[in-house]
Amino acid sequence: MKLQTKLLGQVYQFKSLKEVFAKANEEKSGDRLAGLAAETVQERIAAKHVLSEITLKDIRDYPFLSPDEDAVSRLIDEQINETVYMAVRNWTVSELREHILADDTLGSDLRKLSTGLNSEMIAAVTKLMSNLDLVFAASKMEIITCCNTPVGQKGVLASRLQPNHPTDNVEGMLASLREGLSYGIGDAVIGINPVDDSVESVKRLLHATHDFMQDWKIPTQNCVLAHVTTQMKAIEEGAPADMIFQSIAGTEAANKSFGISQSLLDEAHDMINSLGTSKGPNRLYFETGQGSELSAEAHYDIDQVTLEARNYGFARKYEPFLLNTVVGFIGPEYLYDNKQVIRAGLEDHFMGKMHNISMGVDICYTNHIKADQNDMENLGVLLTAAGVNFIIATPMGDDCMLNYQSMSYHDVATLRQTMSKRTSPHFEGWLESMGLMEKGKLTGLAGDLTLFH
Template sequence: MKLSATLGGETYSFRDLKEVMAKANEEKSGDRLAGVAAETVQERIAAKTVLSELLLEDIRNHPLIAPEEDEVSRIIEEDINERVYEEIKRWSVAELREYILHLSTGHRELMRISRGLTSEMIAAVTKIMSNLDLVHAANKIEIITTCNISIGQQGTLASRLQPNHPTDNVDGMIASLKDGLSYGIGDAVIGINPVDDSVESVKRLLHATHDFIREWQIPTQNCVLAHVTTQMKAIQQGAPADMIFQSIAGTEKANRSFGISAELIAEAQQVAKKHGTGTGPQGLYFETGQGSELSAEAHHGLDQVTLESRNYGFARRYDPFIVNTVVGFIGPEYLYNSKQVIRAGLEDHFMGKMHGIPMGVDICYTNHIKADQNDMEDLGVLLSAAGVNFIIATPMGDDCMLNYQSMSYHDVATLRSTMSKLPSPEYLTWLENMGIYENGRLGPNAGKIELFNR
């Protein structure tokens, strides 16, 4: 395994695969904070050169975190299809990139190839792709999943309606919910982040959203994003939840800091199947984001793109209905400015899709990061072009409970119109029946929350 490259008469040598992977990353403040980033642009280019020439079997044969020490590594390793791996193990990372980009359509073949790829291989090819490469490649992949309805079809853009409230006031949430529905938002999920993480609070919010969905016969899913154990207790006590949510990470140690394990997620999957109100085969919702492992001091010296890819290797085991990265939420310590947020959003979306994951993005930023709403709109356009499964929307793009900026209901409607995207088919039919959509566009009742007053 060659770990050096000569550029402009200077030779750059790297200790091991971990250092090559980290220094081949595009600039990220989190990698700088962790002390693993390239010192210069030239060193980054040299690391990309070395990485591009490594074989896929080199990456598998030199695990960044030993499976004996980490259950995420074990899951990634155990889930590899050995027959597919044997076909491609002698490919270089550069050859994998060319293969992905040159497929004329690619969905079936990319999904076949992905079964022979570890998360580290997918991270490696991501590091030598441009932003346009990431858009072009991800757009070839169609991941359709089903809970109460199906989302992810080519030509659609689903959305999570996020009607959070700073005191968990049901009337306030329902008002926000009505507003979002009136703009066609909510086919991926009506998902609430609770202030009060108690079982009784979660039960109350699940009942409120479930009752509203049932009253208006809305073809969607509900979820309250409390800790997985709290949701399980609420569901086992009779609360109507269509899916179970949990934030996940790319190492066992980081997952432990979240209070979860592979065993617990498997248990939640069974609870969703046995007691959940969702009717489809998928009943889990995962959330990720670059930098969480470093926050937990559980990154093992790895860069944040590689760690994020490992999230999706972990998620793939459990066949989730939806996954989203909350890009830009943690803050400038990990993604310093809009350029880094945009790059991370495109990386995460592509890596998730290459794992066969139904990938969405919360296009967002905190008020202390060097970004603004125009930057988020730019990323929204790029991700829509890349075929993102869903994005998250909040009232006026301002989450009054979590105190961060996201996309608004109006933004999603505008992206759909501009990019010729539609809501998911079953949801579109309901919107048309309500007069909110007409001929594939917002109709005469769009924006009229009084539709839901009776």
């Protein structure tokens, strides 16, 4: 395996494949904080050149984190379809990129190919792609999952309605819920981040959303994004949950810092399949974001794009209904500015799709990052063009509980109208029955909360 190259008379020598991966990454403040980033643009180009000539077999044969030492590595390796892998193992990363982007390579071809790739291979090809490459490649793939209703159809931009409240007040949450629904938001899920991670609070919010959905015959699914163990206790006590949520990471040690393990997720998966209120078959919801492993001091000198890809390899086992990256939430320590946030959103979306995952993005930023709402709208347009399965929406794009900026109900409606996208078919039928939508466009009743009284 060749780990050096000569560019413009200068020789660049890399100590390991792990170093090549890290230095081939587009500029990320998290990689620089960890001491992994390329020192110059020239060194980054050299690393990309070396990476382009590495074979997929090399990547599998030289794991960054041994399956003998890490449960995530083990799970990723166990999932590889050996027949598909054997057919492509001698491809270089450059050849993989060319195949993905070829006009005659269809989305169905990529779905089959992905079963023979591990997460590091998918991360590698991502590093060689431009932003437009990432948009084009992801747009080929249609990945449909179903909880109560399906999401992921071509031509559909679904949304998670996030009616958070700073005190988990049910009436306050329902007011935000009604407003979101009146703008056509919520076909992916009604998902609430609770302030109080207690069983009683989770039960109260699950019952409130479930009852509202039943009363108004809304074809969607509910979820309260507490810790998985809290949700499991609430479900055991009879709370009506359509799915179970959990944040995950790309190493076993980082997952331990979240208070989870593969065995715990196996147990949660079994529970929601037996006690959940949805018809399924997809009943788990995961959330990720570049940099979480570094926060947990469990990154093992692996760059954050590769670690993020490993999140999706871990999630793939469970065939989740939804997974989204919260792309700008952690802050400038990991994604410094608008350019890095936009790049990360496109990377994450493509890598999730290449793992056959129903992939969404929380297009967001914190107030101390060098980005603003125009940047998020730019990323929203790019991701909509890339065929993102769903995005998250909050009232006026401002989450009053988590204190970060996201997309608004109006933003989602505008993206749909501008880029000729629809809501999910069952949900659109309900919106039409309420007089809120006609021929795929919102009517003059949009925003009228008196419809729900």
